Amino acid sequence: MEAAGCSAAALGNGDPAAPRERGMLPERLQRREQERQLEAERRKQSRQDLEVEEEKSSFLAAALAREREAVEALLRGEDAAGRLEEAAERLQGLRKLLNDSVRFLSNYNLRQGQEALAQLQAALAQRRQELQPGKRFAFRARRNQAAGAAGVDAAPAAEAPASASARVPKDENEATPETGWACGFSDLAGQILEKRAAELHQQDVLLSGLTDCTVRLWGNPNTLRLAQARGCRVLCGPVSTSVFLENCTDCVLAVACQQLRVHTTANTRIFLQVTSKAIVEDCSRIQFAPYTWSYPGIEQDFQSSGLDRSRNNWNDVADFNWLVRGVASPNWSILPEEEWKIPCD
Template structure:
């Protein structure tokens, strides 16, 4: 008798379980249908995004090529102040076009565009130099005491002409930089180096082979390049176009510009104001903070540079070596607020 009761109970439990499974089937099917619909929507959105990016890339390629050819034509023709000013204005538009393309262009296309822009900026600087009138220098007639001249030639820091106190410059375009620069400092160790607004105005500045130096650039240069610097502090007024760092380490930089590119640089703090997105490549230990250097006349220099002081993308950085958008790059970071207080002077 007990066996009959147990069998009946088991049968009833089995029926209840079967009914529960039958009720769960529509729910599982419904969830699977929802997941399928979501996946369809994701794929559709991805195709739409790819189509938009391809359309934007095509537009960029046509516009960039057209403007680049226009600038080259202006620079290759007979030089005049008007033609060079038009070329400079078009270059700024070309830079803005490239800055806007950071959102959708591939890293290779960005690199190619920046290299083309750098070459055009260098050509513009050379043409500007050619238009400047030749200065007549008056050499000192008196003979120097041989004891006052270091072995191997003239004193490195003494100007060769009377009344001219120009900073030292590389005699040729240095190494892989491949550019002609108007002014700057080179091969200095543990010195305080300064340039005034009159010396800097719309000129291209190269700082190279510096160690333990403090450099203050009071004014509005056209471009700035810092190469092979170790343990230096570089403070610069607003730069009209681009700032390049290459092969630097342990430095502090304060700069405002349209575009910043940092290459093969390590353990460097950058206090930045930039109207586009900064770019780092082959770097490590780069830390960013807002631009905070100030000096008398900086408002005038910002006005001359054409930079929009209300627009600062100092924390928007693209790392060409880190393409994962959902994971932060390990090569750069934001400088904590408690570490941003610094004695500039």
Template sequence: MRNENMDVESSICQGNEDSGPSESGIKIPDRMLKREQDRLEDVERKKEAKNSQSVTEEKSGFFTATFSSERATIEELLEGCSGATDRALATQTLEKVTTKTQFLQKFLNDSMVFLPQYELRQAQAALQKLQNSLAEKRDEILPKKKFAFRSRAANTPKVDTPAPPVTPKDSGRTKVDGAISPPEQCGFSHFEAQVLTKSGAEIKQQDVLLTHLTNCKVRLLGSPSTIHIKHVQNCEIFSGPVSSSVFVDHCTGSTLSFPCQQLRTHHTTDTQVYLHVTSRAIIEDCQGVRFAPFAWSYLGLDQDFKVSGLDRERNNWNQVDDFNWLALGTQSPNWSVIPETERRTEWDS
């Protein structure tokens, strides 16, 4: 009997050689201690994940409610402009819509970090629709001020100078197309092989439209609110700081350079973009788009940065979202970074 007791005690001692002490003096095997520690850590991780998910859902819910409310307000204001007879009141309403749209753009940019991809794309599409509606409403209401067209043409001697030597009838029509935009929607349209310039006073906090340009050099020496670039080929388009967004559509073989809050590029090929962007750049249905940091300079650039409200220290020029390439961790083949040895070093103004 004594031998059996000694065998049991010996077995217990051997089993506890790798065990840790407990408060009661009974030794607990290390593997059990580790298992309990792992269990507690797992519980804590799940708790943190649940809390984080809850916070994200709350933020997402707040974003959806706020965005929908602001969107409805903007749509109501735009609807109120339809058929307006009081031009001054309609213009004032459009200015209010512009301010609200810019706020909505900033609100969306600030919310990108926590929004699900699907919800982000839906919001961006809705915002784009609002901005297009705003541009259309301007075209509907403001171009009726025909007396401003002649004044506009007189203020752009650089554009009009080449007119006399070439087919007067056609070139005259082209000049009208390029100059009819009122101050609220200024820009250049239907030009070929021209140097086109806008001063800071002409574009300050204005929406600028650049469309149907071929082999042109465009210089925007100031701080516009928004730039729309559509149907351009083999052009150089340089701009000062854009306080909200730049929209590019159907651009081929061109060089673009500007600071902005957000860049959205569609149907663009073989184009270089020298960019300063404080949120992110987005491309869709693009190929051969290459990026480098913004490097163009002109007299007054520092002041225009202040006017735009852009953060000069924050530049996400190489953080590009390709909506046609959603494979995480894999570089999109549709865009790339311009090697330093190939970047442009000479800029004219």
């Protein structure tokens, strides 16, 4: 009897927390179920957001393709001379569409769009050049034929020396990288070079083969290309469309533009204002800082460029050689703030 009483006492008083735990069990299960539902809802929302982004990317890629075809058709037409302005306007619209679509396009589609835009811009410039009246080269050919008929040997044209202007192809129909570039500097060393607003306005500027030069471009070009430069410092006003760097080393560039492409370049500082996104490829030791260059008349140049000064993605850089998500590219970095002063400014 005594043993039975002890057992009963143990059952009644030995584990006073047991009823509370049994009462809390449904509460814990309910919380767990709520957490599970919240997690499922988050995953569902993430899938929906991804589907929306993919749908936007596909739509924008299709729109870019349509506009590209329309511009190409205008440039191919027999009456292209009267349609160049329409092609230029549609090209500007295509540029704006691409610029506004950066957030939604994949890196591949963005790269394809920018390359197509650059090709169309070059095609437009070449078409304008082809349709210019009075080709000097045809006249020179007739003159040389007449000289031959008269039995007089025409003196060979003197080879143009290296000068402060972009190289011109020997034949108008010769396809060279320089075709269509209206002004610039080439094959110079150790010089201070400048161009003013009247020379630069909406021109395609080429800087190539420069070594240890300081270049100041006080104005609003349409495009800027810097190629094969070594140890140069280039300060440029707002560029309406694209800036291209390729095969440059130990340079400093200060520029505002719509888009920036950097290829095969090393140990270069870029002081940048860009409305879309900067892209680097096959590069190393590229450093970025905000564009702070100023000069009298820069506000008017910004207005004529059409750039939106409120949009500046100077530190949003896509590296096409670095595809590891969540890990910073080792090929570019942000310049320390104490070094944001532009050299030679």
